[in-house]
């Protein structure tokens with residue numbers, strides 16, 4: 001394990017232990033409603049054109065649309081049900097004050113990229129460890145990488161990049177296989193990390209030592225890859241280098257540390 005991460009894990013354990021005591025003594029924990037980014041994805045990212053994804057909330061329907069296919073962004077054209085930025089399955093896992101936005105980006109030459117932003121609410125259960133939701137039902141993680149994205153005028157962005165493989169046995173005995181990738185990281189008003197555990201550490205730290213729960217954003221970028229070919233990593237880097245500066249953070253003007 002990366003020594004930096006190991007230290008973070010050990011400190012996390014210490015902070016959580018201290019937290020048990022501190023929470024017993026703390027009178028008030030304040031939800032700040034502050035987030036590290038705005039819940040908005042640009043319509044274009046360089047040559048990429050974005051189209052919002054909308055999910056029907058009727059359990060009998062569950063159709064998925066692109067915004068460009070819809071006349072009314074809130075009403076399912078098939079069943080008349082309500083449309084939302086998250087699927088029924090996601091809303092089953094997340095508290096109601098979570099916000100979800102997804103856009104599918106299409107490029108004239110390269111393969112499509114799906115971007116998702118989940119901004120957690122006051123509860124710590126808003127954001128799960130991504131690995132838990134990505135496996136099962138024929139899907140597995142076959143590679144985990146740390147990927148750095150050089151950015152202009154700031155430190156490079158670090159994301160966790162997972163190689164996924166979906167395999168399903170066909171009735172004729174052959175295997176259907178689909179290789180994809182999933183890159184993610186987390187942002188709060190004060191911190192940014194590619195690690196779920198570091199995020200938990202900072203959440204606990206801010207709660208215990210500052211008495212605050214910030215709204216963390218969980219960002220992910222996913223798409224198809226060709227097995228044995230690393231070219232998708234460059235695509236993720238170039239896409240995020242264009243997207244990141246567009247995710248404007250609100251200025252820190254409230255006097256908080």
Ligand SMILES: [Zn+2]
Nearest residue numbers: 056061076079
């Ligand atoms: Zn519907």
